[in-house]
Amino acid sequence: MRLLRKSKMKRVKNPTNVKIITPAYRLFLQKQARAEEEELQNSFTAMFEKARLSGVLDLSKKDLATVPNCVYNIYKKNKKNAIEETITKFEQLYAGMSIFELNLSKNKLQHISADIGNIEPLTRLRLNNNNISSLPNTIDKLRRLASVDLGNNKLTELPCNFYNLVNLRNLVLSKNSLKHLDDGIGKLVYLEQLDLRYNKLSALPNCLGNLKQLKELLLSFNYLTTLPPSIGDLCSLDKLEVTNNNLTCLPMEIGRLLHLRYLCLQHNQIKNLMPIVGCARISELYVANNLIQKLPLRFGQNLIVLNMRRNKLTELPRDVGNMKYLIRLDISHNKIQKLPCTLGTLKFLLTLNFEGNPINAIYRDLRVAEEPRAYSLITRSHSAHKFKMISSSDHTEIFLQPANHKGCITAMKTEREFGxxxxxxxxxxxxxxxxxxxxxxxxxxxxxxxxxxxxxxxxxxxxxxxxxxxxxxxxxxxxxxxxxxxxxxxxxxxxxxxxxxxxxxxxxxxxxxxxxxxxxxxxxxxxxxxxxxxxxxxxxxxxxxxxxxxxxxxxxxxxxxxxxxxxxxxxxxxxxxxxxxxxxxxxxxxxxxxxxx
CATH class of the missing domain: 3.80.10.10 (Ribonuclease Inhibitor)
Incomplete structure (x- = not known):
């Protein structure tokens, strides 16, 4: 009978394809879960022990879907009260320790608990590279925060309470889905760095001008069509980056940025650079891929790098020789027909790229009766632009390649001597x-x-x-x-x-x-x-x-x-x-x- 019963049992089919877990396999799974839990506990213990000494709790790259409660309870004192019953032995061990930086980046977090407000002494919070779509209102309890990184998440807006973090110095909101900024941004008067790249912003609030201590403003890869006039009030601004937007013009007020040294406006539709003439300290200017037809006169005395690739330039002004500190100049793929020999007076110029221009003359300026007179030294037909000078792979020789040839180093951009x-x-x-x-x-x-x-x-x-x-x-x-x-x-x-x-x-x-x-x-x-x-x-x-x-x-x-x-x-x-x-x-x-x- 037993043999018959066994044989019958073997013939039983599982029409629902449900996985049958035997007692032995269940025991194995339980042991494995306990081992993983123990390993995680040991890992957390090591991290918390390290945090006790350094003040930095690093939980990045842990595949966390939620933040462990012990993190939120880290500042609860080990007192005998009703709360103590909810605190684990692990939490009691590390209760009251001083943590100033919390790193939860590169996990799988979708939301942050309102208990984040319990960690009041935090000065730096890193939540970048997660899937967070909203922040709790209690975040404004973290009044000591000086740096917050929320980059590469799914935020569409910030809670109103967020702007109460008035001690913020650095704020990173890049690679989110923000469509607008509230006027509350003007409250963050101590802000020094603001990163809003890769969002969906179409306009900026005028109160942005309240950020008098802002040194770096990054706005690339948005949908901005203009900049607010108040941008001229950012009296400490050192770096402004607004590439890949829809700008057609610049506000005249931008000329009041007397401390601006780095300006990047590439991939827009700007036609005129006159507004930036007042920015006398600019040392790096990147305006490639725009619609600029000419350079302003009496501009760029402190320029080190000037990139005007792929614009509508038809000529270079004769006072380009006044850019005496210029090291790199890229005017390639424009409509320039004449090259001034005043470029030869730029004694620090390392690389010069003017390929892709229909250059047919080289000229220099002479003074006749105290008036500048330009005259052509050579003239060329358009057939002269079939080739461009290329540097060999070892930079010892220059040779010619067809003008449309890609993937080679243009000789004028090489910083070595040729043999x-x-x-x-x-x-x-x-x-x-x-x-x-x-x-x-x-x-x-x-x-x-x-x-x-x-x-x-x-x-x-x-x-x-x-x-x-x-x-x-x-x-x-x-x-x-x-x-x-x-x-x-x-x-x-x-x-x-x-x-x-x-x-x-x-x-x-x-x-x-x-x-x-x-x-x-x-x-x-x-x-x-x-x-x-x-x-x-x-x-x-x-x-x-x-x-x-x-x-x-x-x-x-x-x-x-x-x-x-x-x-x-x-x-x-x-x-x-x-x-x-x-x-x-x-x-x-x-x-x-x-x-x-």
């Missing part, structure tokens, strides 16, 4: 506008004989020490005289181009040792004192496959020239058999026939 430049095989008919601009700035600063002069901005010095340059396989017909500033150049390759003569600027490169001008259209060689004779260090000269008909007798005086490659030219003299014997044979032939030639 070489490779512009070969790019179908260039002119030098890259960036490169010629640097050369022209250096020429205006008279840096030919002193490239490391303290007067030269770093962005120019990085290029002045180039020793190798490859311009071969292009369509170049000439080089600008400003090219002559590259006085440390040792090797220059201009082969396979359209040169009919050696550019005058090349004869100023006194350290040049190797010159390759093969496969051009050269018809003669200038070995006069202002020509090759000026290149005292020249060792190798390659001019094969040109249209040269004779070699000047002055070659005799170039005693340092070791190699002269002049094959495949329609030479009338010397004879081919002499040329095939090499440079010394050519030199001896010229000496012997000097009188006849």
């Amino acid at each position: 070489g430049a490779n512009f070969a095989s790019r179908s260039l008919s002119e030098l890259p506008i960036e490169f010629e601009f640097i050369c022209q700035c250096a020429l205006d600063l008279d840096l030919m004989d002193r490239p490391n002069s303290p007067l030269a901005p770093p962005f120019i010095q990085h290029f002045m020490n180039i020793k190798r340059m490859n311009l071969s396989h292009n369509n170049l017909r000439d080089l600008p005289f400003a090219f002559s500033v590259l006085t440390k150049l040792n090797e220059l390759n201009i082969s396979v181009n359209q040169f009919k003569h050696i550019p005058a600027g090349v004869y100023k490169l006194h350290n040049l040792k190797v010159l390759n001008a093969s496969n051009n259209k050269l018809i003669s060689l200038d070995f006069s004192a202002s020509g090759f004779e000026a290149l005292e260090n020249l060792r190798v000269l390659r001019v094969r496959a040109n249209k040269i008909t004779k070699i000047p007798v002055q070659l005799i005086d170039m005693k340092n020239l070791i190699t002269l490659d002049i094959l495949n030219n329609p030479l009338l003299q010397p004879p081919r058999n002499v040329i095939m014997k090499g440079t010394n044979a050519i030199r001896n032939y010229l000496k012997f026939n000097k009188r006849l030639l």
